[in-house]
Amino acid sequence: MERTDRQRVIVLGASMAGLLAARVLADQYAEVLVVDRDDLTGDDADKGHRDIRRGVPHGGHLHNLLAAGLLALEDLLPGITEELTANGAVAGDGTAHVRWIVNGTRMPKPHSGLPLLSVSRPHLERRVRGRVRALPNVTFLERTDIAGLLTTPDRTAVVGARIVRGDTETDLTADLVVDATGRRTRTPAWLAEFGYPEVEEERLTVNVGYTTQYYRLSEDRMADEVSIDIGGSATLPRGALCAKVEDGLAVVTGYGIAGDYPPHDTAGFHDFLKSLASTDIYDVVHDQETLGKPQSYRFPANLRRRYERMNSFPGGLLVIGDAVCSFNPVYGQGMTVAALGATVLRDHVSRPGTVDPGGYLADLAARAVDHVWALTTGADLAFPGVGGEPSEEQLAEYAYLDQLLDAASRDGRLLVAYARVAFLLDPTDALVTPEIQEAVARASNRAGQA
Template sequence: MEKADRERVIVLGASMAGLLAAHVLADRYADVVVIDRDDLAEDDYGRAHNETRRGVPHGGHLHNLLAAGLLALEDLLPGITEELTSGGAVAGDGTADVRWVVNGTRMPKPRSGLPLLSVSRPHLERRIRRRVRALPDVTFLERTETVELLTTPDRSAVVGVRVLQGDTHRDLTADLVVDATGRRTRTPGWLAELGYPVVEEEQLVVNVGYTTQYYRLSADRTPAEVSIDVGGSAAVPRGALWARIEDGCGVVTGYGVAGEYPPRDTAGFHDFLKSLAATDIYEAVRDQETLGEPLSYRFPANLRRRYERMESFPDGLLVIGDAVCSFNPVYGQGISVSALGATVLRDHVSRPGPVDPRAYLADLAARAVDHVWELTTGADSAFPGVGGEPTEEQLAEYAYLDRLLDAASRDGQLLVAYARVAFLLDPVAALVAPEVQEAIEQALGPADRP
């Protein structure tokens, strides 16, 4: 399709989802306008790892690129992995170069071939934003707020947005508007004002609190792995992740569920790390030089907006990223889901004719959201105080997963099977495949069977 067939698209939000959407759309639209409230030029030059911009208040915390997300990102932006590693990001194998501690047990480290890239959120975002800025048909409108949608007289289609720049309102028309403004999106309210049905929402309250501390790594005291993951559990609802990142730095994010929040001072934070199911991360950082003060953030609930279930939806409007579904950040899925969503968007804008929003939203749910929502809410519901009393079915699922992880501590290939699901490459159902169940039985033996 020639670009002349489609003139302008507006992307609301220069989030990771917005940047990837803009890159995809630049192949199909003659003019791509990205609108954001922040001063992004300031963010492009000199912001430190632990400094966050207004639009990304959690940007200083540890962010993961899961294998599926990294593969999608490389597909969308060929060569980005090499570009990031040349700038200091640390690459490795998703199981061989990670020390996983599950239920207090150190897991084996089999080589899986699953790609791993450890990088700070500011470094990743800057590199991708520079790529998008370099595209000749992309324009950024910074320090600009979107105040409402513009529609046709019958409100059946969105035809642009009204923005506020300083004290001046301005109307921008477009063939398509893509909302990538994140969890606090105004689209549900705008749709209600236009007479559309209320967007159905699903929530699972988790009340996660997390604290992050950066370190200058000392070569003689730095673990060999790219990262260490001491997971929380129902018995110990606290955990932490350590990772090597660019500039010879390391970062630790500690988290607690249902009020088990990490302290906001370095000494208290180190005591928190010592209290986990294993002290591996505490031992890795207790003598390292700290950089800046700890950062803290609170996350109330997993939140999903069911746009795909709406009986009517205006043409000319799409939604992507956290504006559709916001996941517990402990699992590091948000950027990966944004990358997967951008591949769905690419497929739909590559088809001839106007984009069908309902078809896109249904496809987005099926290909980028459903699996992750099931995975995240299932894991969170296992924590005490989350999701109410578990059903018998849930209890059976928790018992099976505990048994699988126990077996995985003895059989590295079972850990790889688990990692493929956690890294969003395989569905949850893969963990109950006959060959997996057989491997569990072989690993545990009769004495360990319930």
């Protein structure tokens, strides 16, 4: 329900985080302005993977919406899953329709009930943007740059933003400004300019490089599957994912960690796929029709800004999405964290009174970031050459996880338990309950007796 005592909110950036933020803000503010430097027209033109906008240079690569993110997205935009599947997205079960290969071993395919939706990032973003654009109180200011923030004279509150369109600079006042401009956000610099303390940052260098190629598969390839996932390991820090998407296409993204970058020519890319712990993806695609040239992208480091630890923070300003934390894209967590963050934002803006930035930022960290950051950086530290050394506790966790995954190759219930953690539905503690540990021990004993 619209809150007429809250007049205007400005969302900086039409990223997935910005779009979902605008969706929840539209219920509480009379006017929502979404500012983005890109041309966002043509939302209804289904261009598939070709519609890669300047602000998302990695948009053509494979993006995952994990089960937790899909459920959150459906909560925020009811009916979006049906809309996406009606327009070509491929749905299935998160374990039954995935060929999951760990340490070269094919895992079982138990039915889990975990939702799976495979769609290209441009197609997903376009559909979400169309739903948000249709809201009567949301306006997109496209081809517009953000020059800075407006504050009260004492700098204790943000009261708007200065925007530039063409040669025209305009000051827009607002009750709230939400920064969804991504990893390159200028909020830390703006805060320093206003006299606030430096934002603490945590960084873990991973030097991930990935290459993506699109294919048109014959009907006999992956007939009963949505995707194939070949994971990298400490001994072979490279992997790949192959997923069916809209328009009858399949997208393959191969990745390498700590500088082990895949080539960006088709022949070299196929050689890379052949070199993985399993040749399953190579066997599926190497003789199929390729569409366009391979695309490559590099990601230097996991980066987290600890806004929740600041002793002072201006009123009227919130931050969301990659502007808070950007994760190694190998694990496909970014869009899911953006959706979870939007649900946190919804909870805070629906409360009466002025939104408390400190409370929101602390809640965002606790509910949408902490667990994923620990999961991602913990997994990355297992790879030699990553910037950091695992602790003794983490080494013990790696050993147990290897044992669990080995047991899961013989017990589908363990794979479902692992998938629920990987898909951000359950905490990592769910893998060390007495029941799970007993199942791991039983499966390991059976393997030893075989």
